[in-house]
Amino acid sequence: MSDHAIQVEALEKFFPPARSGWRAFLQPFEKATVSALAGISFEVQAGEAVALLGANGAGKSTLLRILATLLLPTQGRAQIAGFDTATQPRAVRRQLGYHAGSDLGFYARLTGRENLRFFGRLNHLAPSAVTKRVSELAEQFSLGEALDRQVRTLSSGTVQRLSLARALLHAPRVLLLDEPTRSLDAIAAAEFRRFLKSDVLRAGGTSLLFASHSLQEVELLADRIAVIDAGRLLACHTLDTLRQKTGAASLEEAFLRLTGRKGHLVEEAAE
Amino acid sequence: MMRAVRELWAFFWRDLSIARTYRTVFVIEAVEALFGVAMFYYVARFVDSPQLEHALPEGGSYFAFSLIGFVFLDYLNAAMDAFDRSLEEARDAGVLEHLLVTQTSLPMLLAGSATYPFVVSALRIAVYVAWGAVLFAFPLHDANWAAVFAVLIVTFLAFAGFGILSASFLLLFKRGNPGKWFLLGVSGVTGGMLFPTTILPDWLQVVAKFNPVTYALDAMRAALLGGEGLHSVWRPLLVLLAFAAVLLPISMLAFAWALRRTKTTGTLMHR
Numbered sequence: 001m002s003d004h005a006i007q008v009e010a011l012e013k014f015f016p017p018a019r020s021g022w023r024a025f026l027q028p029f030e031k032a033t034v035s036a037l038a039g040i041s042f043e044v045q046a047g048e049a050v051a052l053l054g055a056n057g058a059g060k061s062t063l064l065r066i067l068a069t070l071l072l073p074t075q076g077r078a079q080i081a082g083f084d085t086a087t088q089p090r091a092v093r094r095q096l097g098y099h100a101g102s103d104l105g106f107y108a109r110l111t112g113r114e115n116l117r118f119f120g121r122l123n124h125l126a127p128s129a130v131t132k133r134v135s136e137l138a139e140q141f142s143l144g145e146a147l148d149r150q151v152r153t154l155s156s157g158t159v160q161r162l163s164l165a166r167a168l169l170h171a172p173r174v175l176l177l178d179e180p181t182r183s184l185d186a187i188a189a190a191e192f193r194r195f196l197k198s199d200v201l202r203a204g205g206t207s208l209l210f211a212s213h214s215l216q217e218v219e220l221l222a223d224r225i226a227v228i229d230a231g232r233l234l235a236c237h238t239l240d241t242l243r244q245k246t247g248a249a250s251l252e253e254a255f256l257r258l259t260g261r262k263g264h265l266v267e268e269a270a271e
Numbered sequence: 272m273m274r275a276v277r278e279l280w281a282f283f284w285r286d287l288s289i290a291r292t293y294r295t296v297f298v299i300e301a302v303e304a305l306f307g308v309a310m311f312y313y314v315a316r317f318v319d320s321p322q323l324e325h326a327l328p329e330g331g332s333y334f335a336f337s338l339i340g341f342v343f344l345d346y347l348n349a350a351m352d353a354f355d356r357s358l359e360e361a362r363d364a365g366v367l368e369h370l371l372v373t374q375t376s377l378p379m380l381l382a383g384s385a386t387y388p389f390v391v392s393a394l395r396i397a398v399y400v401a402w403g404a405v406l407f408a409f410p411l412h413d414a415n416w417a418a419v420f421a422v423l424i425v426t427f428l429a430f431a432g433f434g435i436l437s438a439s440f441l442l443l444f445k446r447g448n449p450g451k452w453f454l455l456g457v458s459g460v461t462g463g464m465l466f467p468t469t470i471l472p473d474w475l476q477v478v479a480k481f482n483p484v485t486y487a488l489d490a491m492r493a494a495l496l497g498g499e500g501l502h503s504v505w506r507p508l509l510v511l512l513a514f515a516a517v518l519l520p521i522s523m524l525a526f527a528w529a530l531r532r533t534k535t536t537g538t539l540m541h542r
Contacts, residue, residue, distance in 0.1 A: 015537045028443045028532050036537075062537075070368050072534045090374065098372045104365025107285065109292040114285070121281035122373035124274060150292070166369070 005174050005207030006044035006067065010076035013037040013062050013231075032074060036062040038231040039076065046173075049201055049208040050236070051222035053215075053255055059231040060211035061101070064176045067209065068098040080174050097167035101178030101211070103159050108152035112143060112162050115151060116169060123170040130169075137165040140195055142188070156183040164192065168200065175200065177210040181217060193220055215251050225251070229259045278375060282383030283390070290387070301398055308402040308409075311338045327467060331496055335409055339492055340464035342399040344455065346423070347484060349392035350385075350430035351451050354438035357384035368540060377527060381435060389427050396423075400495075413498030421501060421508065422494055426487040429511040432518025439522065439529040445542055458484035486510045 014032035037059045044050045052060040065071040066078050069089040077084055083091040106115045113134060120130035138147045141161040146154055151162070160183040167175060180196075181189035197220070200206050212218050218225055219239060226236040235242060235258055239251060248254035255261075290296070315334030327336050361367040370380060403409030437448045461468065461475055462484030468476055479485045486507035493499040493507075501508075533539045 025444060027538065028536055030536075032536070065368075065537075068368075068372050070371060070534065070539060071537055072531065074535075090376065093372055093374050096372060098369075100365075100368060102365055105369050107289060107364060107366060109289050110285065114288055118281055118285050119369065119373060121277060122370070122375040124374050127277075170374075 003046065004043040004079070005046045005048070005081060006050075006209055007079040007082075008043070008063070008067075008076070009041050009078075011037050011040045011063070011066065011073050011078055012075035013059075013066065013071065014074045036231050037066075037073075040228070040231070040233045041076075042226055042233060042236045044174075044207050044209055046207055047201065047205045048223045049210070049221050051218040051225045052209065052211040052228055053218055053225055053251075054211075054228035055259065055261075058228045060228055061178055062231075063228070064098075064178050064209065064211060067092075068096060068176055069093060095173045097170070097172035097175045099163050099167040099175075099177045099180055101180070101182055102163075103156040103183060105163055106151040106159065109150055111150055112147040112154065112158075113138075115162065116147075116166060119166050120169050125170055133169055133171075134165075137168060140199070141165050142191070157185055157188060160184055161188065161192070171204065171206075173206060175206055175208045175210070177208065179211055179213065181212070181214060189214075189217070193217060197221060215255070219251055227255060227258045234258045275379065278379050279383055279386050283386045286387030290391075300395070304395065304398045305402050305406075307341070308338060308399055308407065311341060312403070312407040326470070331410060334403070334407065335496055336467075336492065337465050338399065338403055338409065339495060340462075340488060342396045343426075343488055343491055344458065344462070344464055344484075346392045346396055347426070347430050347458070347487070348451075348455065349388050349395075350427045351434040351437060351448070351454070353385040353388035354381060354431070354434040355441045355448055356388075358438045358441055362540060363542065365540070371530075371539075377530070378523060381438075381523070381526065385427070385431060385434070393423050410496060414495045415498050415500050418494035418499060418501050418504055419491065422487065422490045422504065425508050425511045425515070426483075426491075428515040428519065429483050429487065432515065432522040435519070435522035435526050439525040442526070442529040442533050442539075445538075454484075458482060461485065463488050483511055483514045 013036045015034045015036055016027055016030035016032050017034055019027045019030070040063065042050075052063065054060050062071065066073050067080060067085055069085050069092050072086050077086065079085065080092045081095045083095070085092050107118075110118070116134045116137070117130050120133065125133065134147070138144070141164065143158070143161060143165065146158045151159060154162070164177070164180060167177065181192055184192060196208070201208055208221070210221070222239070224236055224238050225242055227234045235245065237245065242251065242254045243249065246254040246257045248257055312334050315332060315337060319333050323333055324331065327333065358367070361370055375383070400409060400411065404411045433450065433454060437451060440448070457478070458464065461471065461479040461482050463479065464484070468479040468485060471479060490504040490507040490511070493504050
C-alpha cells in the first residue's frame, strides 16, 4: 500500500462537446475532445491538507469527482490510499468522505437525521454506530432541532452543514471537499474550519483535499496549495514557498501572478 | 448476509419514510382500487355467460379472471418502473452521486431501489383482491398463498431485468422506459390479461408462448383461483426463472456499462 493518501499521476480528462436538440441523443457516444484536466500530477501525504485554488472552470471539481470515483479519467491515474479510482472504486470509497459543494444531495422529504442514518447504513455502519455518530456530528455542526426537520424546510447553510456531517459520518481517512463553506455564514464557516483543523486533521490524522475560492480558508487550513488554471497544475507548495517563488506579498498576489491574471485586473481597474 | 439485509432494509425504510409524508395517497389509492374493482365487477356481470365461464382456464367468473389480469399488469408495470423511477428521482434530487460514493455495491443499489416498489405493488394486489372478496364475492376460498407469494417473487425477478435495462437507457439518454409501452402493449393483447389466449389466432398464440406475462398470469390464476400448489405451477415458474436467469445478468451488465459511460462523458447528473 502507498504512503500517499492521494496520488495523482499525469491525469487528463476530456469531455465530449455539449450538444443540444437531436444531436444530444448521440452525446454518450461522441468523442471526448474538450479538455478539462491536462496532465496533472501531485500527491497528498497522510494527515496533510491540500487546497485546490483556481478560477471557475479551472478543473478543481473535475479532479475531485475523479478522485471520488464519479468520473473516469481519460489518461493517467489517480489513487486513494493506494487504490486506483478507475479500477478499484469500491476500495477507494471505503477510504473516502465526499462533499459536493451543492445545496442538493438529500431526500427533501426526509429529516436530516433520517438522511444521515440512511447514508450511514450504506457506508456499512452498524445501527448503534450510526446513532452515536449522528449525535456527535449534530453537536459538532450545531444542527440541533434542524436534525429532525424535513430537509426541504432547512436553509442552504444548514443543508451544507448536514452535507459536511454526511462526509464525515464513517470517519473516512481521506476527505474531498468542494467549496465546503460556500453557503455558510461567517460564524459557521469559522467554526467549521476550527473543527476541521483541530478535530479532523490534527486529531484524526485524516487527509484533506479541498477546493475553495476563500483565500482566508485556504491559508488557514492548507499545508500546501495547488494552483490550477485551465486544467493545468501551475504550482503546489506551502504558502511561504508560493510567496517566495512568485515574489508576492500575499496569496492573492501569488495566485494572480501564477495564473497571469494580474495584468487583466490592472487593465480592468484602469478602465 | 446480515449486512445485505440491513442495506435492503435501509432502502425500504427510506422509501417508506418518504411515502409516509404523502399520507393521503394511501387513502386515495385504496378508494381508487375500490372503484377499479367495482368497474370490473359490473363489466363482468354485463358480459358473463355460462359459455364464457366454461371458456376460462380455471372456470369460475369472468370478474375474477379479469380482475387478476388487470391488477397483475399493474404489478408488472411497477416491476419495470421501479428502477428508472428511483434513478430519476435520485438524479433530480442531486442524491445520485452521493449514493454512488457510498460503499454500497451496484447490485445492492438496484435491489434496494426495487424493495419498496415490490412490497407496495404486492400490497396493492392484496387491496384489490380484498375489496373484491369483501364486496363482490371474489373467490378466495381455494387460494394457495404460498404459491401466490412464490409467483409474485419470481414474476418480479423476471420483469426486473426489463426495468434495469430501462434504467440503463435512462442513464445514457436521460429519458427511460423505451420498451415498456411495447411490452405492456403486446402483453395486453397476447398475455391473457382480459381474455384467455386460446381465443387468439394461431400466430398470436405463438407470440403469447414467448411472452413472460402469459406464464406469470397462468401461474397466478392457478394459485389464486385454482388453489394449485407449487407442485402444479412449477412449469410456468420455471419459464419465468429462465427469463430472470437470462435477463438479470444481461441487464446488470448493461447498467454497469451505461454507468461507466456516463462517468466517462461526465453526464451522470445531467437531466
